[in-house]
Amino acid sequence: MSVGHIAVTTPAPAEPVISCETPQEECGVRDVLDRLGDKWSVYVVVELAAGVHRFRQLQRAVPGISQRMLTLTVRRLERDGLVKRTVYATVPAQVEYELTAMGHSMTHLIKALADWSIDHRGAIADARRSWDAEHEAP
Amino acid sequence: MSVGHIAVTTPAPAEPVISCETPQEECGVRDVLDRLGDKWSVYVVVELAAGVHRFRQLQRAVPGISQRMLTLTVRRLERDGLVKRTVYATVPAQVEYELTAMGHSMTHLIKALADWSIDHRGAIADARRSWDAEHEAP
DNA sequence: CAGAATCCACAACGATACTG
DNA sequence: CAGTATCGTTGTGGATTCTG
Numbered sequence A, B: 001m002s003v004g005h006i007a008v009t010t011p012a013p014a015e016p017v018i019s020c021e022t023p024q025e026e027c028g029v030r031d032v033l034d035r036l037g038d039k040w041s042v043y044v045v046v047e048l049a050a051g052v053h054r055f056r057q058l059q060r061a062v063p064g065i066s067q068r069m070l071t072l073t074v075r076r077l078e079r080d081g082l083v084k085r086t087v088y089a090t091v092p093a094q095v096e097y098e099l100t101a102m103g104h105s106m107t108h109l110i111k112a113l114a115d116w117s118i119d120h121r122g123a124i125a126d127a128r129r130s131w132d133a134e135h136e137a138p
Numbered sequence C: 001c002a003g004a005a006t007c008c009a010c011a012a013c014g015a016t017a018c019t020g
Numbered sequence D: 001c002a003g004t005a006t007c008g009t010t011g012t013g014g015a016t017t018c019t020g
Helices: A023-037 A041-048 A055-061 A067-079 A101-134 B023-037 B041-048 B055-061 B067-079 B101-134
Strands: A083-088 A094-099 B083-088 B094-099
Touching: A023 A041, A023 B023, A023 B101, A041 A055, A041 A067, A041 A083, A041 A094, A041 A101, A055 A067, A055 A094, A067 A083, A067 B101, A094 A101, A101 B023, A101 B067, A101 B101, B023 B041, B041 B055, B041 B067, B041 B083, B041 B094, B041 B101, B055 B067, B055 B094, B067 B083, B094 B101
Parallel strands: none
Antiparallel strands: A083 A094, B083 B094
16 A cells, blocks of 8 residues: 555444545545546546547547537646647647646546446446335335 | 556557447446545545444544535445445434445545545646646736 | 435536637 | 637535424
């Protein structure tokens, strides 16, 4: 366990698991989860992991995203230092997006997430079905 | 790379990175992210990773959560098969929550997330500061 | 104790229209 | 092409009240 701020997989006695200095600060975990939790960031990062993209190219690569949401998403990722944005002063305008080193380091995390999801999607779907079956309107 | 559905850390040529059968289905990754992305699930799971909790005990352990949100959160986790809920027919009522095997398997993921967050929280904060400095109102 | 139910505020998202 | 601006809808979460 590299960092050890969180003790997991220990069905042991009940002790505080997060031992941040200030629990309210949430250890900065929230900062990451907010980015991962919004609807599009993960897909944009995954797409950019494949290489540099221009705006439209990125929008086409992420099916269903509106240009407003793409703008907001890449802005946030840029602000967090995960994505680098390069503007070329051409006509018409041209902008390229690529992951920073930190952005690339996060793709490992996303891959782990995706792997776990794929491995357990069936079990989760089954759990939901049986839960729904037991809790339907009487 | 265990599963290989996602190619990461490869700043290589632009190729589709997610190779789901149906991209719209989102590979079930959304299912996990929706759970991880909401405001409280992670903290509840982390808390339950330490052992069995009763409702009030859990609420006290997760500072700031309302009982409505705790109810909703544990219900969703239960529905997904990540948490097991046991009701004891005592007076007053008593309910115990604990992670299932699948729930425990997810704590590895959360730990990886937390480690990454802690390792990069400083860099992210710096990136945000400099971004904000460059984009303040003229 | 463990919750269900209700009401309300706000943020997130989508669709559309317009601009350099 | 790469956005910005505005509007309307939906979803999420908090506070409060009530119940077995």
